[in-house]
Amino acid sequence: MADDQPTDASADPGFRSGYVALCGRPNVGKSTLLNALLGEELAVASVLPQTTRERMLGIWTTDRFQAVLVDTPGIHRAKSALNKFMVAEALRGARGVDLILMLAEVPSFPAGPEGAEAAAQWEPGPGARAVVEQLAEIVSDRDQGPRMVLVLTKCDLLGERDLLLPIIGKWQELHAFDAVVPVSAKIGRGLDTLRSEVEQSLPEGPAYYGSEQLSDRSMRWHAAELIRAELFARLGQELPYSSAVTISNFKELRERDRIDALIHVERSSQKGIVIGAKGKSIKAISIGARKRIEALTGRPCELFVEVRVTPGWTKDPKKLDELGYRAQSELGVSPAPGHHTGGSDE
Template identity: 35%
Template sequence: MAQTCGFVAIVGRPNVGKSTLMNRILGQKISITSRRPQTTRHQVMGIKTLQESQAIYVDTPGIHIMGKDRNRAINRVMNHSATQALRDIDCVVFLIDRTRWTDEDQIVLDKLVHVKVPVILAINKVDRVQDKATLLPWLEQLAAKREFAAMVPLSAKHGTNVAELEEEVAKRLPESIHYFPEEQITDRSERFLAAELVREKITRQLGDELPYQMTVEIETFRDEGRIIHIDALVLVERQGQKKILIGENGERIKQIGRDARLEMERALGAKVMLNLWVKIKRGWSDDSRALKSLGYDLD
């Protein structure tokens, strides 16, 4: 049997479950998740190798409408990153949320007009649809929007029909040697993962209080075998944002540190000594040079 290998872009508006879907496919956390829209800010690659088939999934930031409050350099970078993922790929998984169709879903669909590769529509969170009888007519409405290679209702959270989606993807991968070793599951470094896990815990801890202009920079990542020493900076733009993150008597930042450290130990398989600091870096989210220095892909 010939080997197959290809790149699969997972696209959709913010908060439809793209990162949850990729983590489910890979069987472990590679992309961070939260209920907050636009948690994913970078392209993250997840590699799934099964015998002769290798699917390289690319989790992307949610494609969103650029309003006045979002028209900052970081938002332009995220939209650009998601759009760039549609180049040089072999298949697209377009993820939507149940029976909801928004203007941002339409924007994603419009971006797929010129895509020449198969587009699979995945309807996520169907476990939360109360009246299952509404699904069939909804699928018929979706089928009229464009010619999809396949349509798969699923639940990324619970794993329902995710294997069926993987089968549809596998059918559409071209014959090719595998680009990555069988045991590799991502192109991202442990240092990147550590920064993302801190950002995830901040996002989950703060919820609606979260300063949008917040990012995490790893200053030190020193692996001593059984212990990994990590120093991380949480960057915000204003004093008020710093105060929110630290919390009363520093309790909030301590809890964030504890949660992040435990998650890192599970992910990295070693004891982690984590130090967190909060620092003000004014205007970083609207400064292309600062974004590039913080690891945001501007190319």
């Protein structure tokens, strides 16, 4: 996107920079929070769980700090090759950072005595406990480990704010978090407090990236993600999980972009669903994806989409690799040379 030259402000004494991992169970709002902090629809956010499949860096630059936000897949009990890859990506993303933001969704309780009683009896579930244990192990692995802050998301859904107190207490019994910040990315609640927590957790140092850069990923990668976002938006509960998107051609022409994309599904019946009667579904997907891409690039876009059957790709590690799902450590993704990382990656 932009070059990686430091900003003028980043050379000032007291400027801070570092890596911040957004971790948690699927569908707790990691991508939504990243988009809210950046002020851009950069990460694929959906009401469906396990939407994020790969680590992505969102670059949050202010006149006081630059936080490189590591958006990670949800940590869950994985069975397929794709899901195991996603969990491994999440845990890799939590290593070598300066701050871990562990996100957890606030439970929904009604106002009044009934809600107060339910909040008093509430306990984090086994999946959430497992996430805390895995992240706490990462923190304890290092002599000077990163701070770990609990971010309670979707707090606008809680009937009364006082109900947060027993909820926070139950979380603190599981782990001594350095801070707890309730937020609602949807209405902007708590984001200023979270910003302060992020800033104080970053060491002093120059910026990694230029002030205009929003992501470490290429526009080619983002185009594939935005097409996949449209699949999640239009194709119900199941089919998007069996689909992947690759870009076979991306040309930046003088006045517009030309993109050729492949949507991979596992079965012929799924291909028929994506295309739809008389091509209506694939046409709607293409139009919606094109608008998303144009909103991100600020340029007109010609998008041509083909649907291809790639049998069993979610279960075959070799096919996963062919479709681009490989560990970022193997791709040479690393901080700028000579800059602190807060610890070594695995």
